[in-house]
Amino acid sequence: MKAAIRHLKRNRRRTILTLLAVLIPVYFLVFMFGFTNAVISDMFETATRIDTGHLQVRHVEKRGMGSALPLMQNADEAVAVLDEVDGIEWRTVRLDLPALASAEDRSQTVYVQGVVPEEVAPISNIGNLVVEGSYLRTGSSGAVIGEELAELLNVGVDDEFVVLGAHPETGVGVLRLQVIGIYEAPLAEMGRTVVHVTLETARQLARSPQAATAVVARVSGVTGARDLSEIDDVMSQLEGRFGSELEVLDWRDLAPQVSGYLAVLTPALTIIAVIFFGLGALVVLNTLYLSVMERTRELGLVISLGASRWHVIRMILVEASLIAVAGAIYGALIGVVLIWIVEAFGGIPMPASVGDFMRVVGMKPALHMMIQWPQVILSAVAMTIVAIVAAWFPAYRASKLEPVEAMKYVE
Amino acid sequence: MSNNALIQTVDLKKTYVTEALETPALRGVSVELHKGEFTAVAGPSGSGKSTLLHLLGGLDRPTDGDILLEGQAMSQLSKDQLAKLRLTNIGFVFQAYNLIPVLTVLENTAFVLELQGVAKAERISRAQKVLAELGIAEYADQYPNRISGGQQQRVAVARAVVAEPSIVLADEPTANLDTAMSMDLIDLMKRLNSDQDATFFFATHDSRLLDRVKRLITLVDGKVADDVIR
Numbered sequence: 001m002k003a004a005i006r007h008l009k010r011n012r013r014r015t016i017l018t019l020l021a022v023l024i025p026v027y028f029l030v031f032m033f034g035f036t037n038a039v040i041s042d043m044f045e046t047a048t049r050i051d052t053g054h055l056q057v058r059h060v061e062k063r064g065m066g067s068a069l070p071l072m073q074n075a076d077e078a079v080a081v082l083d084e085v086d087g088i089e090w091r092t093v094r095l096d097l098p099a100l101a102s103a104e105d106r107s108q109t110v111y112v113q114g115v116v117p118e119e120v121a122p123i124s125n126i127g128n129l130v131v132e133g134s135y136l137r138t139g140s141s142g143a144v145i146g147e148e149l150a151e152l153l154n155v156g157v158d159d160e161f162v163v164l165g166a167h168p169e170t171g172v173g174v175l176r177l178q179v180i181g182i183y184e185a186p187l188a189e190m191g192r193t194v195v196h197v198t199l200e201t202a203r204q205l206a207r208s209p210q211a212a213t214a215v216v217a218r219v220s221g222v223t224g225a226r227d228l229s230e231i232d233d234v235m236s237q238l239e240g241r242f243g244s245e246l247e248v249l250d251w252r253d254l255a256p257q258v259s260g261y262l263a264v265l266t267p268a269l270t271i272i273a274v275i276f277f278g279l280g281a282l283v284v285l286n287t288l289y290l291s292v293m294e295r296t297r298e299l300g301l302v303i304s305l306g307a308s309r310w311h312v313i314r315m316i317l318v319e320a321s322l323i324a325v326a327g328a329i330y331g332a333l334i335g336v337v338l339i340w341i342v343e344a345f346g347g348i349p350m351p352a353s354v355g356d357f358m359r360v361v362g363m364k365p366a367l368h369m370m371i372q373w374p375q376v377i378l379s380a381v382a383m384t385i386v387a388i389v390a391a392w393f394p395a396y397r398a399s400k401l402e403p404v405e406a407m408k409y410v411e
Numbered sequence: 412m413s414n415n416a417l418i419q420t421v422d423l424k425k426t427y428v429t430e431a432l433e434t435p436a437l438r439g440v441s442v443e444l445h446k447g448e449f450t451a452v453a454g455p456s457g458s459g460k461s462t463l464l465h466l467l468g469g470l471d472r473p474t475d476g477d478i479l480l481e482g483q484a485m486s487q488l489s490k491d492q493l494a495k496l497r498l499t500n501i502g503f504v505f506q507a508y509n510l511i512p513v514l515t516v517l518e519n520t521a522f523v524l525e526l527q528g529v530a531k532a533e534r535i536s537r538a539q540k541v542l543a544e545l546g547i548a549e550y551a552d553q554y555p556n557r558i559s560g561g562q563q564q565r566v567a568v569a570r571a572v573v574a575e576p577s578i579v580l581a582d583e584p585t586a587n588l589d590t591a592m593s594m595d596l597i598d599l600m601k602r603l604n605s606d607q608d609a610t611f612f613f614a615t616h617d618s619r620l621l622d623r624v625k626r627l628i629t630l631v632d633g634k635v636a637d638d639v640i641r
Contacts, residue, residue: 002518003511003513003514003518006513006514007513010512010513298511298512301505301509301511302511303494304468304470304497304503304505305497305498305503305522305523305526305570306494306495306496306497306498306499306501306523306526306527307494307498307526308491308494308495308526309490309491309494311526402471403470403471404465404470404471407505
């Protein structure tokens with residue numbers, strides 16, 4: 001060990017090069033995973049907090065409904081079933097209706113989303129996104145709309161607009177709504193098309209006092225988009241509990257674009273990681289091989305003195321292991337520290353055009369990063385192993401040196 | 412083979428083959444070396460001195476013939492067994508590049524003991540003792556590049572004898588040393604031979620060393636031309 005450290009110190013340039021070959025892939029992967037974790041988390045949280053929840057109980061699909069969701073009249077029974085199941089953290093009844101919003105000569109097709117304000121408040125951040133006016137309260141008869149819709153209809157807080165609901169099951173309903181709040185939507189599409197009202201207001205529009213389109217629920221203990229075990233557990237508990245009219249959908253069915261991104265991202269990240277590990281391994285192999293070549297006479301001497309092949313292999317592998325472990329630790333540390341620095345400054349702000357695009361796909365308009373320690377450890381350990389495996393070839397070649405030939409070797 | 416022969420070569424032949432060219436280095440050498448001898452093999456360049464030394468040390472394999480080390484036929488040994496034999500039975504002193512540059516004098520001396528698996532405390536103690544006997548204890552913590560060529564060769568001798576091998580093989584040990592250093596090294600090896608009955612076998616054409624050996628084998632064209640005990 002002592003000799004290995006001295007060898008590494010003696011060939012500083014080569015040691016630094018080998019160290020960088022391990023350090024850079026680990027640092028890059030930690031940084032890349034940090035970014036993608038934040039993206040996935042952002043998309044997942046946006047989708048599941050504001051829109052889909054982790055799961056929904058809905059009426060099974062019906063023919064001829066167009067873009068409307070079928071109505072359920074037995075939402076209270078579904079709520080009662082959810083309340084009996086272990087793992088449900090939160091649930092609320094919602095009524096989504098397709099409608100046409102109009103103000104003077106302007107109109108826009110929208111979804112009127114009826115919610116129970118005090119029930120959605122703990123998990124929805126719409127209230128925090130209100131930039132003008134206020135969010136819904138129990139008994140509010142007005143609407144909260146996105147900045148995009150307010151601009152399209154040319155309305156502001158306290159202005160009125162008309163919504164014309166046209167659900168295939170209940171027919172046409174009309175309401176005049178006052179804008180009580182305008183919010184900055186995390187999704188541009190959402191800001192343009194969703195009108196938030198109380199459940200009572202939506203039921204008035206549907207002309208059906210018991211109507212709902214979904215019971216939205218969140219499952220406790222879910223840490224992110226990749227953590228499906230808790231949701232799967234609740235889903236299995238709910239199997240067969242709602243008869244033939246109702247069905248349970250989880251977020252993967254309700255937000256297919258997010259699960260689609262995840263499905264693409266995971267293999268893409270794996271391929272990138274493999275490429276980086278491969279490049280790192282090649283540099284490690286090359287530098288250690290050159291090191292063995294340079295030390296041919298010394299290794300020949302060691303073999304002449306009676307060192308076994310395993311001893312020679314071990315000499316090279318100990319050096320490789322020292323570099324690999326140090327490179328992996330430094331790489332992980334640099335990656336983690338950089339992520340902390342980025343987050344301490346509130347992320348990397350994106351230009352307006354990129355920010356708008358990020359909002360469209362459900363992300364915050366800044367580059368954020370999130371550390372997941374198992375990924376950091378896995379990246380470091382995997383690169384360490386790859387580097388040590390790469391060192392096997394030069395180590396093996398060293399062990400095969402013929403002592404007489406090796407000692408004649410001229411650099 | 413005589414009963415007390417430490418090493419016996421039996422019609423030893425070695426031919427180097429390079430592409431289409433065959434170069435015979437040894438053409439049938441049969442010699443016996445005995446414990447406590449202080450022997451040199453001499454001869455002109457290309458006579459096969461170094462080849463004989465390499466074969467005796469198990470660093471290379473003969474084309475034909477065999478070597479018996481304490482009765483054990485070296486041709487029967489695998490590469491790993493030969494390595495073990497070198498480790499336990501043979502001490503080497505080479506002409507140059509004798510020491511491991513990243514190890515101190517003490518660590519270089521103790522290196523063979525480390526390979527043998529001797530406990531750290533014991534190998535340090537034994538190495539220190541040998542260094543003291545050879546008068547280089549003061550350099551124990553120095554790296555090879557901090558001491559002179561003569562001192563480096565002394566360290567090489569210390570490493571060669573520290574594990575008390577059956578024989579020390581030395582290939583041109585004085586070739587890179589000036590006269591004073593050469594005489595000093597020869598005196599040292601002679602003292603080890605007489606005091607500790609250490610067996611030395613040199614390949615050399617250094618007359619200063621040849622004058623001091625007890626037995627001189629002369630090789631010419633890969634054959635023993637003369638074998639004189641003085």
